[in-house]
Amino acid sequence: MRIGELVHRSGLSMDTIRYYERLNLLKRVASATDPTDAKEYPAENLERLKWIDRLKEMGFSLSETAAMLELMECGERPSSLAKERLEEKLSLIDSKIRQLMKMKETIQSFID
Numbered sequence: 001m002r003i004g005e006l007v008h009r010s011g012l013s014m015d016t017i018r019y020y021e022r023l024n025l026l027k028r029v030a031s032a033t034d035p036t037d038a039k040e041y042p043a044e045n046l047e048r049l050k051w052i053d054r055l056k057e058m059g060f061s062l063s064e065t066a067a068m069l070e071l072m073e074c075g076e077r078p079s080s081l082a083k084e085r086l087e088e089k090l091s092l093i094d095s096k097i098r099q100l101m102k103m104k105e106t107i108q109s110f111i112d
Contacts, residue, residue: 006041010049017041025052025066058089 007014020026026048028039048069055065064085071082 001041001043002038003041006045009046012049020049020052023062023066025062025069058086059093060089 001009003014003017006012006017010017017026021028026041026045028041030039051069051072052065055068056062060068068082068085071079071085073079
């Protein structure tokens with residue numbers, strides 16, 4: 001599919017699609033219908049974009065996302081190594097929550 005269709009189907013901007021492509025998060029191939037034409041984005045990129053969005057929501061940076069995409073290969077279930085990375089991220093989030101709770105308690109003590 002061409003970039004316009006990918007933009008339409010994904011709901012992302014053209015700039016975002018091109019940025020992800022520059023980061024090698026998306027794949028492009030030569031046009032199947034016209035080899036002299038512009039490159040196209042395989043349909044599998046729609047699934048990759050969903051994973052990118054999910055991983056961003058989980059707090060992964062784009063470089064971490066690129067590594068996770070390689071580990072997960074856009075499958076339904078994460079590989080064991082990808083699962084380890086998810087567990088590490090969960091541990092980091094738990095740690096941050098504890099820090100924020102301490103900050104909240106400190107602030108609350110000044111209010112009370």
